[in-house]
Amino acid sequence: METRVAVMSILVENSDTAEKLNAILHAYNQYIVGRMGIPYRKRGINIISIALDAPQDVISALAGKIGNLPGISVKTAYSSKIYPE
Template sequence: MSESRLGTVGVVVDDPESAPQINAILHQYADIIVGRLGIPYRSRGVSIIALAVDGSMDAISGMTGRLGKVRGVSVKAAISKR
């Protein structure tokens, strides 16, 4: 069994049409998402999603990898070392 890690994931959404696909991915990984904050930044035409995660590196990497493949989405993660 993989060690559980804490971290944050930042998601910037440039294409609002991608929202259903993003939400479907986040729903599939709901078991590792501790908290979620969504901010529509209307003046810039983007949305920002901040996630607090607690899970294996495989699960976190799987989620960020799938999100990063969605059109108009940029993803970065910061994971604790312990």
Template structure:
């Protein structure tokens, strides 16, 4: 990513409690895939949830857009932590 765009590094945590909505989560992640540097997904079978962590680089608006879309999916919780340094 270009520093000209005023980008930041972010850690995004996603918990998918409604596994029937997993296809929507993946569709959103695919839509914003250019932002992601790394992804780790862990199915937590005992709890019937899935946990995804992402490392992203993007503008505040881009990070907010992806987390906002994910947060509007029923049964999905998402939080982002951004670096202070641009």
């Protein structure tokens, strides 16, 4: 199976969904290379950046699950290089 490196940017505007978001990320932890979270208290949002190395369908499924949470926006940028697993 081939994998790609990607960076997922997540904006959390509804802190009530943080527990659900963390549960989803935990379920995909085998694909997460690194994670950085920044609480932006002035604006009342949290900014999360996730580095991934996973098959493209897994990355897309993760982004879809996160994007379906209320008050959360997600965008993904993919590396052009594909790696054998």
